[in-house]
Amino acid sequence: xxxxxxLRDQHYQYLKKGLRHLxxxxxxxxxxxxxxxxxxxxxxxxLEEPVPTAIASDVCKFLARCQSPTGGFAGGPCQAAHLAPTxxxxxxxxxxxxQEAYNIIDREKLLSFLFSVKQPDGSFVMHIGGEVxxxxxxxxxxxxxxxxxxxxxxxxxxPTWIVSCQNWEGGLGGVPGLEAHGGYTFCGMAAMVILGxxxxxxxxxxxxxxxSRQMRYEGGFQGRCNKxxxxxxxxxxxxxxxxxxxxxxxxxxxxxxxxxxxFEQQALQEYILLCCQNPAGGLLDKPGKSRDFYHTCYCLSGxxxxxxxxxxxxxxxxxxxxEENRLAPxxxxxxxxxxxxAQAIQHFxxxxxxxxxxxxxxxxxxxx
Amino acid sequence: xxDPKQLIQDRKEWADLEPVPQDxxxxxVVKIAYSDKFTDVYDYFRALLKNDEKSxxxxxxxxxxxxxxxxxxxxxxxxxxxxxxxxxxxxxxxRYITAIIEDQPKNYQVWHHRRMVVEWLNDPSxxxxxxxxxxxxxxxxxxxxxxxxxxxxxxxxWDSELEYVEQLLEEDxxxxxxxxQRHYIISHTTGYSDPAILNREVxxxxxxxxxxxxxxxxxxxxxxILQDLGLSSHPxxxxxxxxxxxxxxxPYLLGFLVDIYEDFLENTLxxxxxxxxxxxxxxxxxxxxKDTIRREYxxxxxxxxxxxxxxxxxxxxxxxxxxxxxxxxxxxxxxx
Numbered sequence: 001x002x003x004x005x006x007l008r009d010q011h012y013q014y015l016k017k018g019l020r021h022l023x024x025x026x027x028x029x030x031x032x033x034x035x036x037x038x039x040x041x042x043x044x045x046x047l048e049e050p051v052p053t054a055i056a057s058d059v060c061k062f063l064a065r066c067q068s069p070t071g072g073f074a075g076g077p078c079q080a081a082h083l084a085p086t087x088x089x090x091x092x093x094x095x096x097x098x099q100e101a102y103n104i105i106d107r108e109k110l111l112s113f114l115f116s117v118k119q120p121d122g123s124f125v126m127h128i129g130g131e132v133x134x135x136x137x138x139x140x141x142x143x144x145x146x147x148x149x150x151x152x153x154x155x156x157x158x159p160t161w162i163v164s165c166q167n168w169e170g171g172l173g174g175v176p177g178l179e180a181h182g183g184y185t186f187c188g189m190a191a192m193v194i195l196g197x198x199x200x201x202x203x204x205x206x207x208x209x210x211x212s213r214q215m216r217y218e219g220g221f222q223g224r225c226n227k228x229x230x231x232x233x234x235x236x237x238x239x240x241x242x243x244x245x246x247x248x249x250x251x252x253x254x255x256x257x258x259x260x261x262x263f264e265q266q267a268l269q270e271y272i273l274l275c276c277q278n279p280a281g282g283l284l285d286k287p288g289k290s291r292d293f294y295h296t297c298y299c300l301s302g303x304x305x306x307x308x309x310x311x312x313x314x315x316x317x318x319x320x321x322x323e324e325n326r327l328a329p330x331x332x333x334x335x336x337x338x339x340x341x342a343q344a345i346q347h348f349x350x351x352x353x354x355x356x357x358x359x360x361x362x363x364x365x366x367x368x
Numbered sequence: 369x370x371d372p373k374q375l376i377q378d379r380k381e382w383a384d385l386e387p388v389p390q391d392x393x394x395x396x397v398v399k400i401a402y403s404d405k406f407t408d409v410y411d412y413f414r415a416l417l418k419n420d421e422k423s424x425x426x427x428x429x430x431x432x433x434x435x436x437x438x439x440x441x442x443x444x445x446x447x448x449x450x451x452x453x454x455x456x457x458x459x460x461x462x463r464y465i466t467a468i469i470e471d472q473p474k475n476y477q478v479w480h481h482r483r484m485v486v487e488w489l490n491d492p493s494x495x496x497x498x499x500x501x502x503x504x505x506x507x508x509x510x511x512x513x514x515x516x517x518x519x520x521x522x523x524x525x526w527d528s529e530l531e532y533v534e535q536l537l538e539e540d541x542x543x544x545x546x547x548x549q550r551h552y553i554i555s556h557t558t559g560y561s562d563p564a565i566l567n568r569e570v571x572x573x574x575x576x577x578x579x580x581x582x583x584x585x586x587x588x589x590x591x592x593i594l595q596d597l598g599l600s601s602h603p604x605x606x607x608x609x610x611x612x613x614x615x616x617x618x619p620y621l622l623g624f625l626v627d628i629y630e631d632f633l634e635n636t637l638x639x640x641x642x643x644x645x646x647x648x649x650x651x652x653x654x655x656x657x658k659d660t661i662r663r664e665y666x667x668x669x670x671x672x673x674x675x676x677x678x679x680x681x682x683x684x685x686x687x688x689x690x691x692x693x694x695x696x697x698x699x700x701x702x703x704x
Contacts, residue, residue, distance in 0.1 A: 019397055026400045030410075031440040036398040058395040065393055077391055078414055079442040129445045131480040133514075168551050168592030174510070177517050177556075179548040181510065205595075211665040212584070219661070225544040226585050227508065255671040262665045 004273035006303070006325040007281065011296065012049050014281030015040050018293055019055060031075030031082075034066055034089040039297035041095045045337050046300045046327045056096045063089045064104045071109030071116075081113050082127040087139035090146055094344040095336050102347050108354040111149045114140050115356055122157030123175075133174040134165050138187035141194040142334055146341070148348035151356055159197035162188045166201055169225065170209030180209055182223040182236040189243050190333050198247040207248075210240045211262055219267030220275070220286075221302075230285045231276040231295050234302020235335065238263055242305060242332035259316045265306040269320035272303045304330045370428065375408040381425055387411035388418055406436050413443060422453040431464070438468065444477045448484060458489050466498060473502050479511040483518060492523040500532065507536060508545045517552060529553045541576050544585045551592060560593050566602075569593055574608065581616035587624055599624075600632040619659040626650045626669065633677045644677045 019040045022029075029036060037059055044051055051059075065077040066089060072081030073089035093101040117125045117136070124136035137158055144150045165172040165188055171180025172188040189206065192198040213221045213233070221233035241261040249256055276283045276299045282291030283299035308329040309316040319326050331338045376382050389411050392399060402410075413433045416426045430447040433440060451461060465482045472478060486492055499516045502509055520529060530553050536546040558565045573590040576583065594602055606628050613621055629647035633640060651670035655663045 020399060022398060022400045024401050024403050024406070027402060027406055027437055028439060030400060030402075030406075030437050031442065033398050033400075040398070054395075055397065058393075059397050061393050061395070062397045065391065074442070075440070078388075078417065079440070080445060082441060126476075127441055127445075129448065130441060131476060131483075167548070168595075169548070169588055173548075174514060175517075177521075177552050178514055179510070179545050207665070211662050214661050216659070216661040224508070225588060226542045226583070227544070253672070255668060255675050257664065257668065260664050262668055264661050264663065267661060 004270060004321040004325070006273060006321070006327075007277050007279065008047060008324065010279065010281035011043070011277075011283070011300075012047060012281070014278075014291070015043050015047075015049075015293075015296065019044075019051075019059075031079060032085060032088075033076045034063060034073055034085040034092060035075075036293055037063065037092040038088040038095070039293040041092050042330075042336060043293070043297050043300050045095055045340070046304055046330065048328050051096065056098065057100060059092060059096060060098070060101050060104050063093060067104065067106060068109075068113070071106060071111070071113030080127055082130070083117065083124065083136045083139035084126060086110070086113070087142050090143040091334065091336050094146060094334075094340050097340050097343050102344070105147055107147050107149050107348075107351065108357075110143065110147065111151070111154075111354045112357055114144060114149070114154060118154070120157075122155075122159070122161035124158075134162060134172060134184045134188045134191070135174070137162055138191040138194075141191040145194050146334065146344050146348065148345070148351060149354055151353060155195055159192060159195055159200055162192055162197075163200050166206065170202065170205030170207075171213075172206075179224055182210075182213060182221065182233045182240075185210065186236040186240055189240055193243055193247065193333055198243070199251060203244060203247055203251070206240070207244050207262065210237055210244070213237045214263050214268070215271075218271055218275070219264065220271035221268070228286070229271070231272060231283060231302070232285065232298040234268055234272055234276075235298040235305065238268055238302050238305050239332055239335070246332075258314065260309055260318070261305070263306075265309075265318050266320055268306040269303060269318075269325075272299050272306075273321060273325070300327060301330055301335055303327055305332070370425075372432065375405065376412045376429070376432075377408055382412060385412060385415050385419075385421075388414035390414065409433050409436055413446075417442075417446065422450055424454065426450055427454065427456065434468070438472050438475050439477060441477050444481055448481070452488075458485055461485050462489070462494065466494075469498075469502065473506065473509055474511065476511065479515050483515060486519070492519050492525065495519040496525060496528070496532075503536070507540060507543050510545075513545050513549065516549075520553075521556070526553060526557050537576070541580050542583050542585055544588075547585045547589045551589065560596070566593065566597075570602065570605070574612075577612065578616060581612075582618050582620070584620050587618075587620035591624060591627055595627075595631075598631050598635055599628045600635055619654060622650055622654055622658055626654070630673065633673070640677060641679070644673060647673055 022036070041051060041059070063073065066073045066085065068074050068081035070081065073086040074081050075085045090105065093104055116128065119125060119132065123132045124140050125132050126136050141155065144154060164176040165184065167173055167180055169180040172185040173179055173181060174184045189198065189201065192201060215222055215229045218229040220229040220231060221237035222229050223233050241263050245256060245261060275287050278284055278291040283296045284291045285295055304327040307317055307319055307327060309318070328337055330336065331341045334341050370379055370381060377387065409429065409432050413429055416429060427447065427450045430443050430450065433443045451458070462485055465478060465485060469478045469482060486495060496519065499512050502512045520526060533546050533550045533553065536543055554560060554565065554569065560566050560569070570590065573586050576586045591599065599605070609621060609625060609628065626647055629643050632643050633647070648670050651666045651673070655666035659666060
């Protein structure tokens with residue numbers, strides 16, 4: 001059997017093109033264009049393909065047009081601010097990592113946007129007049145920590161709310177009561193790690209739940225118990241294991257492996273390389289499905305998680321196939337490269353935390 | 369009234385309004401090749417937004433914009449502003465959103481919009497039937513379940529839900545969403561503290577296990593409902609599981625046994641060595657043969673049990689031969 005090969009060149013051409021032009025099939029993502037920037041830029045950085053300076057600058061200028069006058073980023077120019085494109089825009093700008101990129105973010109307005117979507121029970125709505133679910137806590141915690149705008153009250157009661165999303169299965173649902181789901185579990189756990197409160201979760205049952213989500217035949221992960229495998233869960237689910245490893249280690253666990261995550265890394269890489277690649281470039285959910293930039297980003301992110309164990313001090317690689325399949329490591333919390341995280345945090349920590357103009361809890365914005 | 373096939377720019381009812389083109393700047397990125405129709409509708413939507421126009425034609429335009437991209441949350445928000453400002457018939461809006469959801473049931477905005485309309489009307493009377501209809505097409509639609517849980521909690525419509533869940537489980541005993549709903553209903557009504565309820569649920573679960581032994585959902589449910597009290601505290605359960613092991617074995621059963629033994633170790637002092645040895649044996653069996661995809665996990669569980677409950681002079685490591693996963697007894701930092 002020929003060794004599984006990552007179709008680097010094909011993926012690169014697909015990504016390079018998409019960063020400029022997308023077909024009308026992407027009309028459905030017209031309210032998610034910062035996501036398209038992030039998915040593509042992150043995929044390129046995992047492939048260790050540089051982004052030409054001119055394009056990087058164009059991305060900055062475009063994201064500036066997506067920034068709302070009242071703070072936060074929207075899905076496109078002249079749309080309303082929303083936590084998901086806010087998360088994506090900040091991540092994309094941090095990947096670019098130039099002064100121009102950092103300077104796009106209006107930190108004062110971003111903070112006031114976060115306060116404007118904060119709810120009394122600790123949760124956040126995704127946008128003014130929008131829905132609550134655990135994604136919002138991750139988006140808020142991610143951008144607030146990267147841009148150094150965390151205040152003492154911003155995340156008050158948020159950890160308690162996130163904990164209430166953990167259910168009888170051990171994973172987390174979108175809101176309290178719902179079925180445990182990989183995407184929401186990742187968001188909740190990563191948010192808790194950012195907030196330093198991961199030990200409030202039942203880590204043991206979370207670990208059992210996520211470990212059980214790897215499919216014994218396919219090697220990839222399912223999003224929920226008794227559902228089908230999907231390449232994107234290579235990140236949302238497998239990406240939990242580095243977070244859990246670190247949390248358990250912090251908690252004093254001395255029985256953790258020094259070399260491997262608690263999932264079958266080889267099997268996941270094989271699933272992605274053998275079943276999730278489009279020969280013309282791009283990655284996908286499962287054979288028979290169409291490629292898209294979301295799956296390209298998260299299949300590659302999952303491949304990176306499966307290839308790299310550890311962190312700066314301790315690093316152990318397991319590359320299925322040729323060395324050329326190797327991707328760059330990614331930060332398990334933010335899902336951008338660790339150097340970009342460090343650089344952004346270093347930059348924004350030189351700036352003072354903005355003073356909130358509006359207090360949390362004032363005029364909760366849930367109407368309409 | 370307007371002809372939806374005509375571009376807005378050709379409709380006389382819109383002649384007074386100047387469309388606002390999207391400004392992506394001189395060197396756009398992630399530029400979508402919008403169809404003429406899409407560009408047309410959204411150029412006019414931007415115009416409405418700019419002028420803060422509150423009119424019937426604006427409402428009609430939001431419907432066209434939604435049809436082209438139902439995920440545009442800015443349009444949905446504006447539609448809600450219009451519905452209230454123009455005091456529109458919310459019953460008609462319910463009919464509208466019903467049709468949209470039928471067509472696009474996996475979208476956040478449509479369900480949120482329906483929730484807002486139900487709240488404004490303070491009328492949940494159509495909800496359970498509607499959601500059941502959507503679930504009949506996709507029994508695991510996450511948004512549908514979220515909406516259902518909200519309606520039931522908000523309007524206290526608990527009474528018929530357990531029956532509905534049982535019907536779904538009858539159709540597909542592997543429907544994890546239905547098992548979750550079962551847990552949701554019982555936790556919010558009777559709770560699991562009453563031994564009669566707990567026992568009923570344990571019996572129900574064992575019955576489903578016998579029908580379909582390789583169904584992970586039911587094993588997770590059984591563990592989920594017993595773990596607060598302690599798996600080892602339920603009388604006769606261990607014996608029943610050991611009996612099932614002969615005829616209805618599965619990796620889930622074996623994992624459940626590990627859980628029972630672990631709970632035993634946590635809560636009892638007697639037979640420690642024996643119970644620990646059984647638990648370790650099972651972890652080894654799972655890692656080596658019965659659940660190899662979780663080899664690293666089961667090895668870790670074994671090592672953890674050994675470390676926590678092993679006596680100080682039993683120093684055998686529990687790593688499977690050939691595995692790299694040695695236990696950590698030194699102080700290698702894992703900071704980040």
